[in-house]
Amino acid sequence: MTDPIPNFLDAAFSGDDRSPASVNLPILDQWQGYAEDKGFEIVARGPDRYHLHLRCERCGGTMICKIFTLRTAQPTCPHCLEARWRALCEAAGVTYLGRGDRPNYMRVLLPCGHETNRQQELLERVRRGATAIRCAVCLEDRLQAEARARGWSLIGDDPEGSQHYRLYRHDCGHRQRVALGNMVTGRFTCGGCSEGWTRDKSHLYMMRFVLRTGREAVKVGFSRDPVSRLRHQLITERDQDARLIRTVEVPTGHEAMAIEKALHTTLRQRHPEAVLDRAEFAGEVKVLSELYAARIEAEITALLDRIEVRLRRRARRREKRRLKRLRRRLAQSQAPACPAAEGSTLASRLPPAATDKLSPSDPG
Incomplete structure (x- = not known):
């Protein structure tokens, strides 16, 4: 732990009735x-x-x-220095509170209301617009909120010391290092409870894009997180005219991939002229294919409706079978364990000849 930096303003005096403490020695003209x-x-x-x-x-x-110092260097007036620091902080959008805990550091009040120490060089760059000040408290709150939105909780810093990772705990109890960017986009799985994207729940989706030429296009695909897929993978500009207009939940990623392939085959066979050439959307949508003219959007919607109905029916049948198996197991677990009943049940299953052998002999 370093020693606190002395504040030389405390040793300065102003022109009031106080007198500076001094030794009774002469002042040389040279000085x-x-x-x-x-x-x-x-x-x-x-x-x-x-x-x-x-x-x-x-x-x-x-x-x-x-x-x-007076003889060999240029003394720095602490009052002028503080005035410059106040002006610097004001230009950087923060409030100067005093000297920091290290040389060339200042204690400042951020616009969010939190206090922190920041270096003079950083504030100079903030004033020029080259960077911005990040509040550690607000960052922690934001990371915690992003984690909660995906079923995780923030534990602390990365155990391996990377500034781009944090340690998180999943709702299942599993602890895992996750990149900050992946926590935002959702492009990761839990190493404790997830079996991978092929076994996790997925979605079919349809998105609409308005290209720079004014032409509208639709994209069909599958993703575990369609919103993240659109905002963090497909668009090239934050204010791009792109919307997620339809999703269909699918039990597994493997099944979603198979349905998507069949859907594209159907669309290409029925509307080969609606398939957009890559040159029409290159640099605007980060894919190589799978974009169609918006005029077949209604037919794509109808196909997705049929797929959704089929998946719901199958899900209901699976749920009925699951409940039936559950009731059967429950009945078996509640059946009385009676040896006599077991014997009679066994006898009823044997052929007549076998039951004769099991019956006692007639008296002679």
């Missing part, structure tokens, strides 16, 4: 010449024989300075 050349005036000796009390000719503020 006064050094001070005048560097924009200061010596007003008294310092608290010991190594220091002087100086007054800044620019602002009128006073300070304590070593004689050696």
Whole structure:
């Protein structure tokens, strides 16, 4: 732990009724010449024989300075320095609170209301518009909110020390390193409970794009997270005219992939002229194919409706079979374990000849 940086403003005095603490020693004319050349005036000796009390000719503020520093370097007026820092902070959009915990650092109040230490060089770049100040508290809150939206909770920093990763806990209890960008887009799976995208729930989707030429196009595909697919993978500009207009839930990614392939085959066979050439959307939609003219959107919607109805019917049949198996197991678990009943059941299953052998012999 480093020692706190002394605040030299505490040692300065203003022109009031207070007098600076000083030793009773003479002030050499040579020293006064050094001070005048560097924009200061010596007003008294310092608290010991190594220091002087100086007054800044620019602002009128006073300070304590070593004689050696006055002779060999350019003293810095703490009052002028603080004024420059205040102006710098104001230009950078923050409020100056005082000196920081390290040299060249300032304690500032951010627009969000949180306090932090920031380096002068960083604030200079913020003033020029080259970067922005990131609040660590707000960042933590944002990362936690992004994690909760996907069923995770933020634990802390990356155990391997990467600034681009954090350690998270899934709702199933599994802990995992996840890249910050992947937590936003959802392009990852839980290493504890997920069996991979082929076994996870997926979606068929239809999206509409308005190209720069004004032409409308639709895209059909499948994705575990269609919203993330659109916003983080397909569009090239944040304000691009693109919308997700239809989704159909599919039990697994493997099944969604098979349905999507069959859907594209059907569309190409029925409307080969509606398939857009890549040159029409290159640089606007980050795919190589699978874009169609918007005039067949109604037919694509009808096909997705039929697929959705078929999937729902199959899901209901599966649920009925599951409930039937569950009731059968429940009945078996609640059946009384009676040896006599078991014997009679066994006897009823045997042929008559076998039951005769099991019956007692007639009395002689």
